[in-house]
Every structure is written in C-alpha cells, then in structure tokens.
Amino acid sequence: MLEGVYRVLSDAIYFNLIREDRYMLFVNGLKVSIQLTVFAAIIGVIIGLLMAIAKLTNNKILNRIATAYTDVIRGTPSVVQLIVIYYAILGSSQLPKLLVASLAFGINSGAYVTELIRAGIQAVDKGQMEAARSLGLSYSQAMRYVIVPQAIKNILPALVSEFIVLLKETAVAGYIALDDLTRAGTIVRGRTFDPYTPFILVALIYLYITSMLTAFMGRLERRLRQSD
Amino acid sequence: MIKVVDLHKSFGDLEVLKGINTEIRKGEVVCVIGASGSGKSTFLRCLNLLEEPTKGEIYIDGISLMEHKKDINKLRQKVGMVFQQFNLFPHMTVLENIMLAPVKVKKMPEEEARRKAIELLRKVGLSDKDNVYPSQLSGGQKQRVAIARALAMDPEVMLFDEPTSALDPEMVGEVLAVMKQLAMEGMTMVVVTHEMGFAREVGDRILFMDEGVILEEGTPEELFGNPKKERTRAFLSKVL
Numbered sequence: 051m052l053e054g055v056y057r058v059l060s061d062a063i064y065f066n067l068i069r070e071d072r073y074m075l076f077v078n079g080l081k082v083s084i085q086l087t088v089f090a091a092i093i094g095v096i097i098g099l100l101m102a103i104a105k106l107t108n109n110k111i112l113n114r115i116a117t118a119y120t121d122v123i124r125g126t127p128s129v130v131q132l133i134v135i136y137y138a139i140l141g142s143s144q145l146p147k148l149l150v151a152s153l154a155f156g157i158n159s160g161a162y163v164t165e166l167i168r169a170g171i172q173a174v175d176k177g178q179m180e181a182a183r184s185l186g187l188s189y190s191q192a193m194r195y196v197i198v199p200q201a202i203k204n205i206l207p208a209l210v211s212e213f214i215v216l217l218k219e220t221a222v223a224g225y226i227a228l229d230d231l232t233r234a235g236t237i238v239r240g241r242t243f244d245p246y247t248p249f250i251l252v253a254l255i256y257l258y259i260t261s262m263l264t265a266f267m268g269r270l271e272r273r274l275r276q277s278d
Numbered sequence: 279m280i281k282v283v284d285l286h287k288s289f290g291d292l293e294v295l296k297g298i299n300t301e302i303r304k305g306e307v308v309c310v311i312g313a314s315g316s317g318k319s320t321f322l323r324c325l326n327l328l329e330e331p332t333k334g335e336i337y338i339d340g341i342s343l344m345e346h347k348k349d350i351n352k353l354r355q356k357v358g359m360v361f362q363q364f365n366l367f368p369h370m371t372v373l374e375n376i377m378l379a380p381v382k383v384k385k386m387p388e389e390e391a392r393r394k395a396i397e398l399l400r401k402v403g404l405s406d407k408d409n410v411y412p413s414q415l416s417g418g419q420k421q422r423v424a425i426a427r428a429l430a431m432d433p434e435v436m437l438f439d440e441p442t443s444a445l446d447p448e449m450v451g452e453v454l455a456v457m458k459q460l461a462m463e464g465m466t467m468v469v470v471t472h473e474m475g476f477a478r479e480v481g482d483r484i485l486f487m488d489e490g491v492i493l494e495e496g497t498p499e500e501l502f503g504n505p506k507k508e509r510t511r512a513f514l515s516k517v518l
C-alpha cells in the first residue's frame with residue numbers, strides 16, 4: 051500500500067519535473083511571472099500617482115480623464131484588456147511580448163493604485179491641511195511636509211496587497227502566448243497528461259510568493275504604526 | 279489692525295454671515311460668544327481666509343485680503359490660528375511641529391528655529407516634551423503645543439477657535455492660563471469661546487453673535503452686566 055503511494059508520487063515527480071528537464075519550464079515561467087509583475091507594478095505606480103494627482107486637482111478636464119480611466123479599467127476584465135491591448139494596439143509593433151504584457155497589466159493595476167492613493171490622501175484629516183495653511187505653508191508645501199507623509203502610511207500596506215493581486219492577475223498572460231508560470235503548468239500537462247501535479251505545483255509556487263509578500267505587508271504595517 | 283467691512287459668507291443657499299462690521303485694535307483681546315450655528319467660527323475662519331468670504335472686505339494692517347489672495351501665504355504668517363481639534367501633525371515630534379513653518383516658510387536656520395521652539399515650549403510649560411509625538415500628550419498639552427506652534431511664526435494676531443471645547447474639564451484651566459498670559463503680554467487676540475469666565479476676565483471687548491450678525495458688543499461689564507438685547511439676555515441666562 052505504502053509502496054503504491056510512493057510509486058505514484060515518484061512517477062509524478064519524475065514525469066512532471068525531471069524528464070526532459072521539465073522543471074526548467076516552471077523556473078523560466080516563474081521568472082517571466084515575476085518580471086511581468088515587477089514591470090507592471092512600476093508602470094502601475096507611475097500611472098497611479100499621475101492619475102491620483104489628476105483626480106485631486108481642481109482641473110475639471112483632468113478630473114474627467116482620470117475618472118474615465120479608472121471607470122473603464124475597473125469595469126472590464128483584465129484578460130479582455132490584455133487581449134485588446136496586445137492585438138489591437140501593440141500587436142503590430144515589434145515590441146517584445148513581455149513588455150507589451152507589462153504595459154497592459156501596468157495600465158490595469160494603475161487604475162487600482164490611483165484609487166489607493168486618492169483614498170489614502172483623502173483619509174488624512176482635513177484639519178491637517180487647514181493647520182498647515184494657517185501657518186503660511188503653500189498648498190504644495192502642505193502636501194509635501196504634512197499630508198503625503200501621513201497618506202503614505204495608509205497607502206503602502208494597501209499597495210503591497212495590490213502587488214499580490216497583480217501577481218495572480220498575470221496568470222492570464224498565457225492568452226497572448228507569454229510563457230509565464232501558469233502556462234508552464236499547461237505545457238507540462240500537455241506532455242504528461244497529468245492534470246493535477248503541474249497545477250498543484252504552480253499553485254504552491256504562487257502561494258509561497260504571496261505569503262512572503264503578505265508577511266512583508268504585516269511587518270510594514272507594524273512599523274508604520276509605531277509613531278502613532 | 280484688523281478691519282472687517284460688511285462680511286458675508288454663504289455655503290450654497292445657507293447664508294451663515296449676514297454682514298459683519300467690526301474692527302480689532304492692536305493689543306486688544308476680543309471674545310466672540312454666541313450659540314452654536316450663530317456663525318462665530320465661520321467669522322473667525324474668514325479672518326485668515328480658511329473660508330473665503332462671499333462678499334465684503336477684510337483688511338489686515340490696511341491691506342485688503344480679498345485683493346491679495348495671491349499673497350495669502352504671506353498674510354497668514356501674520357495671523358496665528360489655534361483650532362478646537364488641535365490639528366497637530368501626528369507624524370512629527372512636538373519640536374518638529376513647532377519648527378516646520380519657521381524653517382520651511384520663513385527659511386529660518388534650523389538651529390535658530392530649534393532654539394526658538396524650545397523657548398516657546400518653556401513658555402507654555404512643556405519643556406520636557408520636546409521629543410515626544412503628539413499622541414503621547416494629553417488634550418491640554420496638545421493645545422498648548424498648538425499655541426506654541428502658532429506663536430513660532432511671530433504672528434501679530436492670534437485667532438482661537440473654541441480652543442478648550444474638545445478638552446476634558448480638568449485640562450481647560452492650563453490652556454486658559456497660557457492664553458491669559460499671552461493676553462497680558464499684549465498679544466492681539468480674537469477668541470471664539472464658550473468660557474464665559476475667561477471672556478469676562480481677559481476680554482477687552484465681547485462680541486455677541488446671533489444668526490450671522492454681531493447683535494451686540496461691548497466691554498465685559500456692559501455685555502455681561504447689562505445686556506441690552508433680549509436675545510443676548512436669553513443666551514447669557516442659559517450659559518452663566
């Protein structure tokens with residue numbers, strides 16, 4: 051009996067990981083997933099910052115542009131956005147697939163980051179702005195020295211959480227034939243006809259990374275709370 | 279020093295101030311009293327343009343605020359303000375709270391600003407609290423730090439917006455003592471308050487506001503001792 055279980059497991063490991071160096075498919079897929087997440091996170095934070103500023107200023111046109119952006123992105127599935135951006139907008143160019151996908155996921159994540167930053171700034175008590183202005187600080191000085199440092203405490207932990215979501219979102223990159231971690235599972239399944247082992251492996255790898263990020267978020271939150 | 283002419287302020291359809299006229303002289307302590315919703319806080323907040331008047335004029339040292347909105351940061355340096363909710367900056371120590379505006383706005387060298395901040399902390403009786411964060415202070419201590427922070431800009435006039443209303447009763451005295459000391463040193467002060475004892479003792483002049491106008495004004499003796507208007511009498515009979 052025990053021998054049987056051992057046999058099944060060692061077969062699963064052999065066929066899904068060792069034969070033809072299939073573990074390299076997972077390793078390379080993981081690399082792509084991580085690169086994609088990091089690039090998209092950077093793009094997302096840049097877009098998010100700009101759009102949050104656009105939302106918070108008194109300029110009506112900028113307000114509308116930012117609102118339209120967040121409404122469209124948050125109101126449509128990210129897979130659809132990825133496909134549209136890949137085929138319709140950037141598919142004809144010579145850009146590497148990874149870059150195109152990073153841009154697509156960055157544009158997607160940017161909408162959520164926009165809202166995080168906006169909410170984080172607006173959560174700072176309005177008396178803080180009044181006190182700063184009453185001392186003679188200009189609006190931008192008040193933002194820089196008083197509002198933003200407090201808003202960062204609200205924003206940073208939520209941002210890490212957004213990166214976790216982003217990492218999982220990139221699992222649909224296979225739709226544009228990018229060999230990310232999830233697609234590695236698909237490829238291996240195609241060769242071994244074993245539907246369970248590759249995807250359980252893939253799930254465990256995602257879980258490992260997201261739990262590291264979650265632990266990091268917890269530490270960050272505790273540290274930021276120290277001066278309160 | 280401050281002259282207010284026909285000041286109006288509306289929030290949408292709601293007219294909160296309906297024509298305020300008054301003058302605050304240098305060194306004078308003016309206490310503004312009145313029921314909630316009478317417009318006294320709004321009036322005070324108009325004096326440094328935290329609320330923008332709908333109509334009327336405010337002159338500080340003869341300079342029209344309404345015509346110089348662009349220079350408002352400069353004008354606000356002359357007008358210190360203390361809030362009901364203290365509004366200390368929670369991410370900065372007490373000393374940093376006080377030093378921020380002198381260093382960033384007046385470009386005062388940091389060492390000088392620090393010396394000045396320590397001096398001011400001693401004045402409000404909190405010498406030992408320079409390196410703590412606001413969250414570690416009691417309400418009364420927070421408000422005294424807020425007063426020191428406003429004083430750090432060497433304002434010509436101080437505005438107090440119900441400075442003791444958010445405090446536990448046993449802490450009111452320490453804040454009023456600091457304000458009284460300030461008054462005795464000759465600071466020009468406009469104080470919106472519910473502390474009738476303070477108004478009577480320290481105020482040079484009392485303004486009684488009702489429904490967006492100054493209904494009655496006079497020395498504490500006149501206003502508390504012999505109010506002329508029925509509304510003033512009714513209000514005082516409830517609070518005294």
